[in-house]
Amino acid sequence: MAELVFFSGTMDCGKSTLALQMDHNHRARGRHGLTFTRLDRAGEAILSSRLGLATPAIEVTPELDLWEVVVTHLMGGQKVDFVICDEAQFYAPEQIEHLARVVDELDIDVFAFGITADFRTQLFPGSRRLIELADRVQVLQVEAMCWCGRRATHNARIVDGVMVVEGEQVVVGDTDGGASGLVEYEVLCRRHFMRRMNAKAAQAAALSADVLPLELDACPIPPC
Numbered sequence: 288m289a290e291l292v293f294f295s296g297t298m299d300c301g302k303s304t305l306a307l308q309m310d311h312n313h314r315a316r317g318r319h320g321l322t323f324t325r326l327d328r329a330g331e332a333i334l335s336s337r338l339g340l341a342t343p344a345i346e347v348t349p350e351l352d353l354w355e356v357v358v359t360h361l362m363g364g365q366k367v368d369f370v371i372c373d374e375a376q377f378y379a380p381e382q383i384e385h386l387a388r389v390v391d392e393l394d395i396d397v398f399a400f401g402i403t404a405d406f407r408t409q410l411f412p413g414s415r416r417l418i419e420l421a422d423r424v425q426v427l428q429v430e431a432m433c434w435c436g437r438r439a440t441h442n443a444r445i446v447d448g449v450m451v452v453e454g455e456q457v458v459v460g461d462t463d464g465g466a467s468g469l470v471e472y473e474v475l476c477r478r479h480f481m482r483r484m485n486a487k488a489a490q491a492a493a494l495s496a497d498v499l500p501l502e503l504d505a506c507p508i509p510p511c
């Protein structure tokens with residue numbers, strides 16, 4: 288019985304690496320797959336991991352009908368045993384519904400990978416639909432860590448070194464935002480997310496005598 292599985296986690300938790308590994312494992316057993324991604328940091332139509340691996344993928348543009356893509360492959364005589372979807376948080380809710388249809392009507396496994404919430408702690412529309420429709424949601428075991436050593440559960444957006452909680456939902460990191468500044472992401476535990484205390488801010492606070500001693504008790508300095 289085919290399944291729609293959502294593998295979720297924060298940024299930096301190895302989602303894309305697992306997606307690539309899963310693709311490899313299935314292919315090694317002679318199974319044929321289709322790989323989708325959207326807004327991968329390495330560029331269009333590529334699924335890459337921070338560990339340096341990459342594979343070609345179909346770019347999920349906003350208007351792409353994923354059901355159609357799979358059906359077209361089947362009609363063309365190609366086998367499709369499984370589908371891998373990376374960066375699934377960026378897919379439209381309707382595209383997640385296409386995936387559910389692929390599972391139910393074509394009996395093809397769909398493995399989706401994505402982060403659940405954005406830098407404001409709000410669910411991405413694609414992730415919300417996946418949580419609603421998936422047969423299983425699996426939280427990834429490779430856990431990212433906050434600078435304080437706790438498990439990181441939140442994705443913070445950093446613009447020119449300062450954590451922000453307002454702005455467009457989707458801005459790809461490590462890009463030169465021009466007038467809007469350099470956008471980066473950092474994973475934090477909830478305590479430090481709520482306190483807007485990214486690693487740089489924590490270091491600055493530790494160096495500043497003004498915030499002693501109360502703030503330091505609440506936000507221990509990063510271990511060296």
Ligand SMILES: [Zn+2]
Nearest residue numbers: 433435476479
């Ligand atoms: Zn922390």
